[in-house]
Amino acid sequence: MTLATLQQLRSFNEGEHPLNLEPGQIAFNMAYSYIDSQTEDINMFMYVGNGSSLRLDENGTVLASGGLAEKGWVRYRMRNVSNRGDNVYGDLNVLGAKLKVESTAGTKAELVIPKETSAPTNGSEAGSVRWNSSLSLLEAWNGAKWDTTTKVFVSVQAPVNPSNGDMWLVPGPPSLLYVYVVPNIGPAEWIQASSGADATALQPGNGVESNALNQIELIDSSSY
Numbered sequence: 001m002t003l004a005t006l007q008q009l010r011s012f013n014e015g016e017h018p019l020n021l022e023p024g025q026i027a028f029n030m031a032y033s034y035i036d037s038q039t040e041d042i043n044m045f046m047y048v049g050n051g052s053s054l055r056l057d058e059n060g061t062v063l064a065s066g067g068l069a070e071k072g073w074v075r076y077r078m079r080n081v082s083n084r085g086d087n088v089y090g091d092l093n094v095l096g097a098k099l100k101v102e103s104t105a106g107t108k109a110e111l112v113i114p115k116e117t118s119a120p121t122n123g124s125e126a127g128s129v130r131w132n133s134s135l136s137l138l139e140a141w142n143g144a145k146w147d148t149t150t151k152v153f154v155s156v157q158a159p160v161n162p163s164n165g166d167m168w169l170v171p172g173p174p175s176l177l178y179v180y181v182v183p184n185i186g187p188a189e190w191i192q193a194s195s196g197a198d199a200t201a202l203q204p205g206n207g208v209e210s211n212a213l214n215q216i217e218l219i220d221s222s223s224y
Helices: none
Strands: 009-011 027-028 044-049 055-057 075-078 127-131 139-140 147-149 150-156 168-170 178-179 187-191 207-210 216-220
Touching: 127 147
Parallel strands: 009 027, 055 075, 150 168
Antiparallel strands: 027 044, 044 075, 127 139, 139 147, 168 178, 178 187, 207 216
């Protein structure tokens, strides 16, 4: 292994970049004008020579031109996440066991999660969540499959990939309510939980309103 000497290249002038860096060589820009004391937002930049002929920021934007071939670099921002909002590229670990989203004056807070029209084959970690924009369902990876937070389905066909305790209402006629049961011994199956009496059964038009996705929107308890 060849040991290299760390050469400290640094600048305190805003917007100044190194021209050439050897592969693996680093430089810093520590201009005080980058610091926002009101928000305690401290920006400092580190340049890492990567053997390319380009001089880019971490998002791929060209920051400087000229210089020698294969003496290019990538500039990284060294900072904490700004309390005014920031983009984080790569994994983000939240310390303290709590992710908290708060609103500021005149704004409304919201938590935006990944959205897809179809579920990936596998999730990364149990407990991760996603929004299925095709079905308008919030889904969570339970370690084996994408599970849904909506447990009552209105459909002629049985829901696919059900979980223990899910309910399925066949609109009929006759209207039938089923519960998906996973016993300790024996196969999992849909168990009928209602009679087929249309006059008293819970069904669309008789106490139940469904939305465009065939999910129960409203149950009128006074109708049964």
